[in-house]
Amino acid sequence: MAVVAVGCLYAYLGHGEKHGIAIVGDLKKGLNPSSIHYLNFDRRYLPATIRAGVVTGLISMVEGIAIGRSFAIIKNEQIDGNKEMIAYGFMNIIGSLTSCYLTTGPFSKTAVNVNSGCKTPMPNVVQGFCMMLTLLFLAPIFSYTPLVALAAIIMSAMLGLINYEEMYHLYKVDKFDFAICMAAFFGVSFGSMDIGLLLSVGLSLLRALLYVARPAACKLGRLPNTSLYRDTEQYPGTMSLEGILVLQLGSPVYFANCSYIRERILRYINEEDAVTEYRTEHILLDLSGVASIDMSGIHTFIELIRVLKGKHIKLGIVNPRIEVLEKMTLAKFVDVLGKQAFYLSIEEAIQSCRFTMDTSTKEEAWGSSKTEDVV
Template identity: 25%
Template sequence: MTSKLAKYLPASEWLKTYNTTSFKNDTVASLIFTIMVIPQSLAYAMLVGLPAITGLYASILPSILYSLFGTSRSLAVGPVALTSVMTASAILPFATAGSEHYVTIAILLTFMSGVFLLVLSLLKLGFLTNLLSHPVISGFISASALLIVIGQIKYLLGIESTGNTLLPLVHSLYDHVAEVNIPTLILSATAITALLIMRRYFALFLEKCGCSEQYVQLFGKSGPVLVVILTTFTVAWLSLDKVGVSIIGAVPSTPFGLNFQQLNWQLIKELLPSAVLISIVGFIGSVSVAQSFAAKRRQDIDPNQELVGLGLANIGSAACGAFPVTGGFSRTVLNVDCGSTSPMTGIISALFILLTLLFLTPLFYYLPKAILAAIISLSMLQLVSVADLKDLWRFSKKEASLLVITFSVVMVEGMETGLIVGVVLSILFFLWHTSHPHIAIVGRLPGTEHYRNVQRFAVETHPTILTVRIDENLFFANARVFEERLQYLVSQNREIKHLVLMCTAINMIDASALQSLEKIVDRLKDSGVKLHLSEVKGPIMDRLKDSTLIERLNGKIFISQHEAIKELEDK
């Protein structure tokens, strides 16, 4: 009973050993984490196109639900830049940012994303996320991050601009560049400079001041918080909002609700592809972060239960009138650095954010949007990886090309199109690779029982025996190529009497490949050549026993390659 409860409610496992000391540590960590994460949450809500305060709504119930149902003890769930921008690009074709209809669609999209993740969990389909290869993910993240930065320039300059892709964004910025608000520009430049200086030197400054190592670790990354406080105070003191500096303004006293009158099945169908992509991208990013931190702490992550935790978190976000959430890297690093020891940190920090919403929201009135844009921009620039392209180019130029194509399509056509193109190209690349398997003629290394490629090693062969090794599974995509290759090799040597197929790398044979093997047997019979199999794996042998291949085989099936060569040479 206990194990079943732990499976469906992972919190029951860590709560058994939770004590007062852990609670005190997590409370301190949660307080520091809350203070630091508030500016980030407000900024990401702005990316979605919703009032900044919805970033705090998205940090309460989702965090609590994931802490109870997720399997990672380190992951911090909440607003994340990438899914926030994907959400905005998905909604903009249907409504104007900030309108009631826009809010309704955002909530609906969040709910759909949560339901989709739960469906994936029920069907055990988490493996579908493996369709996103590393080059695709890298190109997608770099391009998306760059688009986010370009999209924030309008807030940094205090101008209007539109567009979700490179050309419309640049064109719109160029058309409005003459309208730059000088106070906003000065504020943005000052904030960016201060953020860069604090990121590099603030921890060192605290050390020089004689602060303890623990204190430096806790507050060394609190630079953005100080910048937010100082700039907000400056705007209020100098009344910069009256000279064009855009501010957050009055905060709604209650969460936004869903307007059911604006919903219809046609809208749901049109939003479904976006909900699927947002869910998959969020899940992949979340699980990769969770697994990296779980490895450091020697903990286990259950991907299917992660789908449940993230699905419920998104449904909780929809219930709060917010937008899609997931586990973020920077958010999790901050959570760990603050001293989190368990998922209880997520629950306590959610309560602190709730208290902030109830009593401290008037303090956000003069918070300038330019500062949130500066925080987003500097955070996103760290995700643009040129080094990844260089490494891939050295390792595999084809995969590097896949990264470049994904990056280019995202920049020109948008995130969703770029991601779909990247996935399709990944699948085509995989099919091309598997349909052109490496087929090697092998021979025996002198004085050993090992067999290697004749083109790479000085090996012993026999004039009437040909041994071929295929380094790939046999299935419909490569069956015909394999058949033709064997036929060609046999036709090149009239002395061959025995063909040994070395099956060490074959883990799967489908119906098309089986049919090809049967054709090969028949053709070799006509040529006076016997086909033998060696080192066939157990699961493959079990399947072959249920076929007619073994009956039609004119050779033998050997346990090892050495046994096959030894017996055939003796004959």
């Protein structure tokens, strides 16, 4: 208030508007008039209204939730996004009937409230009452308020919100998160709140798409003297299995990543055959981490069966989730692969594969000895 009072007094006495000092300008006393009579549901205007409403609504939703969560993290509190949206919607519906423009929880006002020690929504009621009195009686006085004074108030509140230690922590832990943070910071600083939000949300969506398109997959090996199977890169001491390749998929299988998964599996087979003297005869896919699968993913697995059959490799599925198994059953994938190729655990699948390999070896040996006897 001291900054505003001094700024108003200086601009008024020195005629700041004549010397290039930007001021708020003419402010008329009184409250906004009712705008109910302007409501028009003519279908000629509905398409433009709906488009503008959807865009502004989405921006307001993202901005409001982002602001609420950022301050909730600072105060170690939880917010309910649904309640936030209900509050914004109710506020804008009532405001639209009194000539108000679209609004959300503004970042500057929220920052001022937080730095002032506000704990409940009651300060908003007090501020609204004071604003009403100002509009009714004191509006012309504030017409001389320099814009630089308002900017100084906002900047002083903003500087206390910059957490340099957290930014450095993000840089050390995850460079991509740091890039998102910097994009939001510079977008808001040199552009606007909308630009900062669009940049940060856009980069976050890009990262999510990259994770979906390039899902995690790893080769599993058995830990010595145990029946546990873990990632061979994370646990270098794991033991490889002769003729059996165990792979684990860790994300849903969709049309966006099914081709990559197929290529990745075939690459694992080629790498395994290149570094070991045993030919891969069985490949087991641990699907315990696959939450869902679509028809493109199922068709990819069917195509994979055909490719593996040409290489004389048998495919086994380990511990699929109920949603995945139901969809595979409805799509007849279980009939194509065979029920005997589905296993509850990796150890059970390994034992079955070894039994099949031992049986095949004995049959080949018996066939060779029989041929020698005939000769």
